[in-house]
Amino acid sequence: xxxxxxxxxxxxxxxxxxxxxxxxxxxxxxxxxxxxxxxxxxxxxxxxxxxxxxxxxxxxxxxxxxxxxxxxxxxxxxxxxxxxxxxxxxxxxxxxxxxxxxxxxxxxxxxxxxxxxxxxxxxxxxxxxxxxxxxxxxxxxxxxxxxxxxxxxxxxxxxxxxxxxxxxxxxxxxxxxxxxxxxxxxxxxxxxxxxxxxxxxxxxxxxxxxxxxxxxxxxxxxxxxxxxxxxxxxxxxxxxxxxxxxxxxxx
Numbered sequence: 109x110x111x112x113x114x115x116x117x118x119x120x121x122x123x124x125x126x127x128x129x130x131x132x133x134x135x136x137x138x139x140x141x142x143x144x145x146x147x148x149x150x151x152x153x154x155x156x157x158x159x160x161x162x163x164x165x166x167x168x169x170x171x172x173x174x175x176x177x178x179x180x181x182x183x184x185x186x187x188x189x190x191x192x193x194x195x196x197x198x199x200x201x202x203x204x205x206x207x208x209x210x211x212x213x214x215x216x217x218x219x220x221x222x223x224x225x226x227x228x229x230x231x232x233x234x235x236x237x238x239x240x241x242x243x244x245x246x247x248x249x250x251x252x253x254x255x256x257x258x259x260x261x262x263x264x265x266x267x268x269x270x271x272x273x274x275x276x277x278x279x280x281x282x283x284x285x286x287x288x289x290x291x292x293x294x295x296x297x298x299x300x301x302x303x304x305x306x307x308x309x310x311x312x313x314x315x316x317x318x319x320x321x322x323x324x325x326x327x328x329x330x331x332x333x334x335x336x337x338x339x340x341x342x343x344x345x346x347x348x349x350x351x352x353x354x355x356x357x358x359x
Contacts (some may be wrong), residue, residue: 118237127247131248134161134249137256138253147257148258198233214226214239303329
């Protein structure tokens with residue numbers, strides 16, 4: 109019990125900076141949610157269930173386009189599918205006796221940052237550490253969206269338009285470091301921009317919604333890049349698992 113409490117407390121501590129960052133990003137996302145017609149509660153619930161800025165932006169885009177639910181499911185699946193891989197990777201950090209209940213709830217709360225701090229723990233991962241990070245980070249994300257919607261209803265339209273640009277700045281901040289670190293990623297990003305522009309001008313795709321176009325381009329371009337330029341496995345130089353944290357088995 110003490111190990112679980114300590115792990116949870118450590119998760120809260122490490123999750124606090126993440127929560128602050130999430131609040132700022134989600135505030136801008138709330139401006140977009142307001143344009144899509146969501147009220148604060150709907151925005152809060154959306155962020156509580158969808159823990160990715162790209163996934164939520166795609167969701168709000170589909171809502172604004174009045175697209176069918178099936179398209180929304182497809183778009184969110186494509187934009188968030190990386191979390192399936194993260195969950196599989198993180199499951200290897202658990203002790204073999206960790207229950208499926210813990211695995212399910214940890215998988216539900218995975219985000220890029222929570223995955224990063226969880227996978228970086230030495231030894232076997234105690235799920236209560238991830239719960240602690242989730243307990244503070246995910247409410248910060250959800251509240252940011254809800255307050256962004258409230259602000260969008262109060263602030264002048266000129267300020268709302270200016271704030272909505274901040275979300276595009278966030279996306280630029282994500283892709284620029286990756287492009288600098290890997291030239292192939294940079295080329296793929298440029299190809300994605302050009303392909304998206306070309307598809308928007310071709311009449312053959314005029315009947316398709318923007319979100320569906322983006323999803324199909326994501327599948328095609330990402331799939332081609334993965335097939336042509338697979339990522340090489342790094343040497344496994346990880347140290348032996350320590351006994352610093354012992355994961356819960358059946359609780």
